[in-house]
Amino acid sequence: MKQSCDVLIVGGGPAGLAAAIALRRRGADVLLADSQRPPIDKACGEGLMPDALFELAQLGVVPRPNDGAPFIGIRFADGHSTVSATFDRDSSNGTSKTGLGVRRLTLHNLLMEYARNVGVRMLWGAPVVLSVSAPPTVQSKPCAYRWIIGADGHASRVRSWAALDDRRLRHRRFGFRAHYRIRPWSEYVEVHWAAAGQAYITPLSQEEICVAVVTSSREVRLQDIIDSVPLLRAKLSGLQCITSERGAITTTTRLRRVTRGNIALLGDASGSVDAITGEGLAISFRQARLLADAIGSNNLDSYASKHVTTLRLPQAMASAMLLMDRRPGLRSHALRALSAYPKLFQKMLRVHLHDGSLRNRR
Template sequence: MGEGTGVLVIGGGPAGLAAAIAARMEGFTVTVADGAKPPIDKACGEGLMPGTMAALRQLGVAIRPHDGLVFRGVRFVDAETSVEANFSGASGFGVRRTVLHQRMIDRAQKCGVRLLWNTPVTGLPTDGVVLGNAIFKAKWIIGADGIHSRVRRWIGLDRPARREKRFAQRQHFRGKVWTDCMEVHWGRRAQVYVTPLGNDETCVALISRDPLMRLQDAWKEFPKLAGHLHYAEPSTLERGAVTVTRRLNQVYRGNIALIGDASGSVDAITGEGLCLSFQQAIALADALGSGNLERYQRAHCQLARRPNTMSRLLLLLDRYPSLRARTLRCLACEPGLFSRLLAVHLGESSPEFLAATSLRLGWQFLTA
């Protein structure tokens, strides 16, 4: 195993690899340990927003054109209304989760990160971590082990917190791709995300509050989507996951910091989970370089503020169908307003822009 490292990352998913890459770029020796081995998959919408692509470029992760498919914006669809908006600058990109993971592994290896797969961490003594039967020493330890983080529990930060849990199912379909947007189809009990991936393949992800709901159960709520997929063939099996909205008051203790879903999470409805993790990784590496994890704590709170706000707003639309229907009618009446809201969602606006957009939306509500 070796005697130790400057930074040990527990968890080799996208958040952990981003943390490892960013720390290596700060000059640290870095080791990643994970009980699994690549390819590591997760049921998600597989659409990378422009901010996510920008963070990947900052980390030096190369996403190649043939890895997936560019999409130009976001489209909301319900039984009666459809409204869409283009991204104001760079585009989004649809890419299989396993392909993204491999590109991040490539980058980590290229910059000198040591990767220990099939190597679970089983404990956190005061002077390092337990890998197998040995203690592996590290100056800094990063917990990137997901929603059900053991690291969070080991360091005493897994206290009861307000959280909202929903359930996801994802499947890929092969057939003619009909959209150049990432689509969100709104139903009475669920949403379905549609992301074009290229090579005549589309990712379809269902999110609901019902742990037993599957894609086949949901088609009657989404007749437009069912029509598009009528002649498409499933190219993968259905895969499930849990999406949780959770906030932590503290994301580090001593020399151990949490990142990604281990440090709190936003509902998948935002499409911002990966972007948030990558931005946290960059902020954490900066804090490690200065030797001050309180600096990361402040940055973490600031980075999470906008995604948490947007998550709450979008979950309101999920919880109250009449509010959602009225909102979509308002946006359909003034498509430019949806473009402004998308810019707010992506963090491409000032507080003044947000205030003006809120006033316009309020006026539309009054006059709709």
């Protein structure tokens, strides 16, 4: 028996689910398939910035208050200097914007729930077999489709199958994540800069935090960086992780093309940005809406042209911050300067979240 759909999405992570929701809301018959079974976890900092929450809201997805814990801004620290910036106020109602710390498993369940409610067909534990000489098969059945979307991550099989795997790898680092049962000591997502990398502390509830580290060294692990930061060593001393440590690779990559014929790439499959920016999910959600608009207009060229803009600023910001990672003297000088002029850090955060520019904001 043959399966058929308007859009076949390969990959059921947040990017694939966001695209499925956006397309289904436009009336497309969407079939999403993934070889894993939900919920699908991934090592990440688990902080949704205000722009990510905005993009989710445009898809109709609004996290519930008990899904996570709010945070009011970002704080950088290196043991000598500390600087904080809060998110801007919402011009529509005057309230302060916040981010949301939410477990990756919780986010995945939330997206699945919304996808199910709008009528997305989802097949889990269902690998998609791609061949150059035969139609794709899902659960051993041929699948007829008008469009196919590769949302299957860094090692995308759809990208290779479509001959779009002409990537430029700019940076590759290693990330690790665990959870601790402790009352958050800050309303910010804290980024602690250490010699071997960065540690991100994100509040997830009134009694739980996420600790994620990113490093360029293959030998460094989560506990190594925690031990190298006096504040974290003191706060977490004697505490046991309440989840097992999980690792992942984070990259900054760029592709020459993200579409070919009726094939499009999305999320990390279409290019990526280092986790240091915290913008990976916001980028994927933004791309999902752009792709739905393009397919609705029967024109993937518009997606290809706009896709470039979704990565340009985050990759530029990642390059600047990774330069600080590689050059301790520059990092120390930059953090001292920012702590002396916190309004500059505030402006940088606005730019990072597409809330303004250094040229026209004062």
